[in-house]
Amino acid sequence: MAIDVRSATEAYLHLIPLARELAATAYTREAHWLLLCSKLVALAIAALLARIDLAAMLAASLRSRAKPNRSAFAISFVILFSYFALEMPWFAVADWHRERSYGFSHQPLAAWAAEYAIQSLVTALVGAPLLAGFYAAARRTGPRWWVWGTGLAALGLVLALVVQPVALAPILHRYAPAPAGEMRTAVERLVASGGVGGVGGDRILVYDGSRQSSRYTASVTGIGSSATVLLSDAMFAQGADVGAVRAVVAHELGHQRHAHPLQLAIFLTFVVGVGLLVAQRSFKSSARLLGRSELSLADPAGLPILLGIFAVYTLVTTPLVNTAERLVEADADRYGLELAREPDGMARAVLATADYRASRPTRLEEFLFYDHPSNARRIEAAMEWKADHAASAASALRCADCRSGNAARPSADLAGAEKCNAASDGIHEGI
Template sequence: MTKFDPAAATAQWLATLSPQETARAVAYTHGSHWLILWGFVVSVLVAWIIVRTGLLVAIRSRIERRRRRPVLVSFVVALVYSALSWLLTLPWAAYKSWWREKQYGLTSQAFGGWLGEAAVGAVISVVVGALLLTAIYALIRRARRFWWAWASGVTAVFIVLGLIVSPLVIEPIFNTYTPAPNGPVRDAVVALAKQTGTPSDKIFIYDGSKQSDRYTANVSGLFGSARVAMSDTMFKQGADLAEVRGVVGHEMGHYAHVHILWMVGVLIVLSALGFWLTDRLYPTVRRLLGARDVGDIADPAGLPVLALILAFLGVLATPIEATLTRTLEADADHFSLVHANEPDGLSKALIKTAEYRAPSPSAVEEFLFYDHPSVENRIRRAMEWKATHMPEGAPDGAPQVTARQPPRP
């Protein structure tokens, strides 16, 4: 029998993508990189417009006409700013999140459906964001010297609470989650969940195809709210049991290795650094925006200035955040290979994700922008695992990815 060659097998998997599919994925991916820059330009424009209107200064002055009401001012200004910012960025969001996805065949959702969900999401984010900003401004007033350290901790608390509440309250607003019916798919996922210590009593399939045609699954929530959720796009794209085990095994790796808490820990450090830099940069950016009627960083009317600085720092932090998540994704792949032992199933699924993530970027591009290892690198690691752990049954080559009827869930 011919010795199994991981490099050759990886090349065969990649060859299942047509040149047209690969070119389309590259164009989409490179465009996504440019969106980071253009998104920041939009942030600059929105901050400039809001500052020039003087609306936030007027609201602050009116509320405090007779006496100081810092908490009320912070909350109302944050509400108005968040709502106005959403309205101003709506055309950009529609292009980025709907029109562009439609052009690349990654969504079949009508614009009305997208807009309705965007509006609901905006209401939630505006209220939650206003509460968070109110807390941050209270810290700026009371712990002026080290507010940035306290603010990072409060931000982390909001994130953790969101992770706990989201599967129970937020996600059901946008999608319908139904328990996976009895059958081979549920049996395979339940068995894998028990093996990996993941909750096995909350296995769901949701109508993710309502928003996106992307092939995906997830384990969301924390502690008692954690659940396994598979998008119906997986089965519409013909996922077989090997794919299901490979993909869900990856998601279970995130849960078993508490990757989300690692992310929160790193975000505490990054947000503390970001808030510290914001404190130092605020006077300069306020002057550049011409915000003459805005006070120091404790003035909620200066929220556009603060938001713009954080947007700029977010762009600079892109490689750091990408490297962090890429590392965790690689660990989840390894977890799947160890516990699901489906290198071909995982590879077959990864090929299907290449439609929105160019499979073979340069090392520099992957480092700067990719929040997952490239499809080529992920498949190569899966094939190396196969060569090491399945030497007897490893054929020399990769099966073709063809359309199949999905298994009955």
């Protein structure tokens, strides 16, 4: 029987209770204002640090002109860590308190603060040597400094998007092999069919994600035979829908198979390169505005001014970056549908995000603020795939029912969606 894509999409979206949809819309649009406020806070902190002149407060041995690279490292580290420390109260409200107020997290403030401090320390330790290289290039290469700066930015982005999540994970979470059962078996088969060799039960791990959030999520780290599938323990605690989990894991495998983190790092390198040219043109006027006209771009004491410029620049380029991320997420959705062949599982997984992502934004709102396609678009894409593969999907469903001993029911897909909608707190933004 032919599938009416529009009707099937609306049937899923109508499963979202009105009160839940209104709350999600409020949460989502509040985030839009918080984005602007975050950039204003960052700009204010940058201006404060520029006026305080932390570089002048360092011991003379740490800011020796005879050892400019060591001096640049020390100054950059102190400024970066101070910047993150001053941002902490804002994020305690905008992140920790807000998530708790909406019921998405029950993490104690002390635990959140400890994780924030660890991430800030690691970022400062990684960022300081990169900035020391940047300032060395600015001192030595003259007008071509931005080329070297862009190259260092590329290295930093690869570290941030590809290496840092893997390096930080063992510090922030505890891991254990996934327990034997239907879910692990389903994930093992899915990974094997995705061509990621060597991923057995010992490479499918459960981590304590529920400590931070009641949303369940999955991710894939590593490449090829070193790939590891990470499942939040919230999946098991909530008795997650296996079809939806297959869809989520297949989506994450799409990111891994298509090297999306690396693609984003390349794109963001271009964005940062343009930002460095903007900084070159605007640094002097910005320094004069803050009463620090004696500073130059090659002086690490001017790092707060550079951070302030980039706070404004990243706000302006947010729609461009969000568009790149939406394209990547849509590509992972397509890969996941082809791999898992779970269009209804995908729709149920997307529905689980309806608590914290408005499902029907305007086109302008989606363009400006959404780093994923809207829920309505993602469900519609899944239903389009289902319509295009109706015969093969029906055959796969019959085979699955034969293996499990269950009889197929015409209403199974939407019944499963209703169960998932009622029982699940959602899937993390990673889906």
